[in-house]
Amino acid sequence: MSDPDEFDEAMAVANGTPTYRPQPRPSEGVEDDLLPDWLSTGRTADRASRPSHTSRPSRSAGRSGGTGAAAPSRPGRAEAGRAERSERGGTQRDGARHAGPAAVDPWEAISRTDGKAPGFASPAGGKPDAGAAAPKDTELTRDEEGPADPHGERRAGPAPAPDAPPVASDPAAGTAAASAPATGGAEGRTDGPARPPAVSWSEARARAARAARPARPGTLPLDSALDHVLAEPVVATTDLPAFDSSAMDGWAVSGPGPWQILSADTPADTPADPPHVAAPHVQAPHADSPRAQVAGAGLLAGDPPAADLPDGHALRIATGARVPHGATAVLRSERSRVRGERLHLGPDAPTGSAAHGADVRPRGQECRSGDQLVAAGTPVTPAVLGLAAAAGHDELTVLPRPRAEVLVLGAELLRRGRPREGMVRDALGPMVGPWLTSLGAEVLVTRRLGDDVEALHEAVATSTADLLVTTGGTAAGPVDHVRPTLDRLGARLLVDGVAVRPGHPMLLAELPPAPAPTGGGSSRESRYLIGLPGNPLAAVAGLVTLAGPLVRTLAGHPAALADRADGPDRPVHLDGPDHPDRRAHPDHLSGARPWTHFAVRERAALTAAQRGHPRDTQLVPVHRPGGAGTEASPVPYTGPAMLRGIAAATHLAVVPPGGLPAGTAAELLDLP
Numbered sequence: 265m266s267d268p269d270e271f272d273e274a275m276a277v278a279n280g281t282p283t284y285r286p287q288p289r290p291s292e293g294v295e296d297d298l299l300p301d302w303l304s305t306g307r308t309a310d311r312a313s314r315p316s317h318t319s320r321p322s323r324s325a326g327r328s329g330g331t332g333a334a335a336p337s338r339p340g341r342a343e344a345g346r347a348e349r350s351e352r353g354g355t356q357r358d359g360a361r362h363a364g365p366a367a368v369d370p371w372e373a374i375s376r377t378d379g380k381a382p383g384f385a386s387p388a389g390g391k392p393d394a395g396a397a398a399p400k401d402t403e404l405t406r407d408e409e410g411p412a413d414p415h416g417e418r419r420a421g422p423a424p425a426p427d428a429p430p431v432a433s434d435p436a437a438g439t440a441a442a443s444a445p446a447t448g449g450a451e452g453r454t455d456g457p458a459r460p461p462a463v464s465w466s467e468a469r470a471r472a473a474r475a476a477r478p479a480r481p482g483t484l485p486l487d488s489a490l491d492h493v494l495a496e497p498v499v500a501t502t503d504l505p506a507f508d509s510s511a512m513d514g515w516a517v518s519g520p521g522p523w524q525i526l527s528a529d530t531p532a533d534t535p536a537d538p539p540h541v542a543a544p545h546v547q548a549p550h551a552d553s554p555r556a557q558v559a560g561a562g563l564l565a566g567d568p569p570a571a572d573l574p575d576g577h578a579l580r581i582a583t584g585a586r587v588p589h590g591a592t593a594v595l596r597s598e599r600s601r602v603r604g605e606r607l608h609l610g611p612d613a614p615t616g617s618a619a620h621g622a623d624v625r626p627r628g629q630e631c632r633s634g635d636q637l638v639a640a641g642t643p644v645t646p647a648v649l650g651l652a653a654a655a656g657h658d659e660l661t662v663l664p665r666p667r668a669e670v671l672v673l674g675a676e677l678l679r680r681g682r683p684r685e686g687m688v689r690d691a692l693g694p695m696v697g698p699w700l701t702s703l704g705a706e707v708l709v710t711r712r713l714g715d716d717v718e719a720l721h722e723a724v725a726t727s728t729a730d731l732l733v734t735t736g737g738t739a740a741g742p743v744d745h746v747r748p749t750l751d752r753l754g755a756r757l758l759v760d761g762v763a764v765r766p767g768h769p770m771l772l773a774e775l776p777p778a779p780a781p782t783g784g785g786s787s788r789e790s791r792y793l794i795g796l797p798g799n800p801l802a803a804v805a806g807l808v809t810l811a812g813p814l815v816r817t818l819a820g821h822p823a824a825l826a827d828r829a830d831g832p833d834r835p836v837h838l839d840g841p842d843h844p845d846r847r848a849h850p851d852h853l854s855g856a857r858p859w860t861h862f863a864v865r866e867r868a869a870l871t872a873a874q875r876g877h878p879r880d881t882q883l884v885p886v887h888r889p890g891g892a893g894t895e896a897s898p899v900p901y902t903g904p905a906m907l908r909g910i911a912a913a914t915h916l917a918v919v920p921p922g923g924l925p926a927g928t929a930a931e932l933l934d935l936p
């Protein structure tokens with residue numbers, strides 16, 4: 265099929281309907297000592313290997329997928345009635361335009377999306393956190409209550425002739441002129457301005473991964489450190505356990521039994537559970553210790569040290585309590601029997617129930633003071649937080665997460681209610697922010713800007729976020745403002761179209777430095793903008809192709825190493841742990857961490873042949889009900905404008921140009 269877009273739509277209905285069953289996510293570990301290597305990884309070389317974008321290639325010769333088809337007009341956008349609706353506007357336009365996150369110091373900017381504002385202190389003396397905004401959701405588009413533009417401003421000019429030259433200094437005029445039909449294939453041109461050939465899918469990923477590096481580390485309190493990457497290892501501040509402690513509720517005993525109970529009030533000849541044993545030789549408990557409330561319970565967790573336990577004696581003890589000096593074992597209550605004032609092994613007690621050391625957790629069993637518990641470069645999971653606390657830490661030294669803003673473009677988008685009158689619901693506003701969060705970004709705000717080119721320019725020019733992600737407006741339509749706005753701002757396009765279906769108009773740009781922050785701003789060298797195509801599945805393709813590698817890099821995630829090592833499309837065989845590619849590309853580190861679901865190089869045989877695109881990589885939503893090592897089935901409803909298929913999918917399969925026969929292994933990308 266020669267028309268790539270016809271191809272895309274045809275593929276949407278070509279796939280069969282598989283049976284869907286839930287499946288577990290893969291889980292892998294994270295290697296030690298990754299971060300130091302990572303931080304020293306070829307920054308200079310990476311910069312040098314970047315394409316030069318200081319002078320952007322001319323767009324004077326058009327850019328298409330080879331069919332010469334005219335750009336499909338976007339429903340209603342050019343219609344007078346539509347413009348009129350837009351001009352009625354909404355109520356939040358001006359407010360929304362200024363509704364970006366307050367400028368804050370980068371070290372103040374590490375905030376949780378629940379609105380808490382933890383301190384993020386640089387070890388090098390950074391400022392304490394003054395708080396950062398919770399993610400916001402603003403709009404410049406219409407909602408159920410009415411149109412969103414109170415002033416009737418619709419600044420984008422009419423669509424120019426297809427071959428009109430770009431006018432970079434005039435955003436309205438340059439809007440459509442600079443946007444040739446964006447088909448992204450490496451070959452085939454029609455009328456309209458020229459674009460450079462789209463880069464291959466894997467080269468695009470590699471460029472995104474190499475574009476940036478993590479910012480300076482800082483410290484965060486434990487309750488704010490989740491999902492950050494450790495910049496320093498977690499080291500034990502003490503032995504764990506810090507003292508010999510009881511592993512069971514029962515009796516601390518000294519020597520072989522029977523034992524004399526250090527109490528006089530235990531009923532005679534009764535099972536010893538629960539005994540009521542006073543421990544007169546135990547020191548007075550702290551006022552706030554459990555013993556203060558439980559008289560006669562023996563030694564409880566949290567009690568101060570007890571006196572030595574004499575040979576041949578027993579003392580009631582609870583799980584977690586400090587084992588007194590002189591005790592040789594803990595005898596579980598269910599394995600004991602009390603007769604009068606003496607404690608015996610119960611009739612069913614297994615051999616060794618009171619052997620030396622039985623049911624005692626010796627000091628240092630888990631670690632010694634100074635032991636490394638978690639390596640630098642490891643993502644902070646809930647378990648890491650727990651371990652860090654157990655090991656005596658109140659805060660962790662981590663890399664800041666990249667701070668992202670989402671700009672949703674399109675005046676045809678409804679924020680609430682049912683699609684109607686040529687308008688569609690905004691499917692990307694609710695999706696892109698959480699997707700970026702799952703990748704490791706801190707999403708500051710999602711703004712809806714309609715088709716207002718000036719609002720877009722202002723939003724991009726004034727943002728202090730590390731990463732801006734736009735949706736829509738990447739193609740050739742009259743109100744596709746993203747590329748012209750980047751031109752106007754002097755941005756460098758690092759990726760200008762990708763040979764992938766869907767999603768070929770996607771782009772990645774490095775923005776000029778942020779405006780001088782008032783009260784804070786980014787600590788990073790650069791700001792980036794990812795332009796996601798407006799077709800929803802194409803936007804997903806942009807997220808996995810560009811946002812995944814870039815965000816992982818900015819966040820310092822070890823999986824970014826594999827992204828950076830990516831290159832031109834090539835077959836990948838990483839089946840064995842000793843395969844040289846696998847050693848060079850530590851993709852096995854990506855694991856199933858909360859925001860690292862984009863494991864790379866996972867593979868599965870496909871149950872159905874994939875015709876593939878003649879020139880471009882194709883990303884195919886698949887479902888793999890059997891989990892790792894089993895086949896993956898393409899799902900139906902995967903047209904570029906559809907999300908039904910991807911919502912049912914577990915992965916995106918990477919189908920190289922030319923397709924794959926059934927049963928052939930395809931690379932799989934995990935989905936969040």
Ligand SMILES: Nc1nc2c(c(=O)[nH]1)N[C@H]1C(S)=C(S)[C@@H](COP(=O)(O)OP(=O)(O)OC[C@H]3O[C@@H](n4cnc5c(N)ncnc54)[C@H](O)[C@@H]3O)O[C@H]1N2
Binds near residue numbers: 446736737740766
């Ligand atoms: N002449 C050509 N026109 C188009 C080409 C092409 O090669 N030549 N490529 C098509 C492809 S493929 C894509 S993808 C789109 C990308 O266009 P934009 O990034 O400019 O996106 P829009 O035009 O704004 O929107 C496209 C489509 O998606 C809908 N949309 C946009 N945003 C949302 C949202 N937040 N939620 C739901 N749906 C959204 C929008 O209504 C349009 O239907 O360009 C093609 N054109």
Ligand code: MOO
Binds near residue numbers: 764768799801905
């Ligand atoms: O089909 Mo478009 O490839 O980017 O959705």
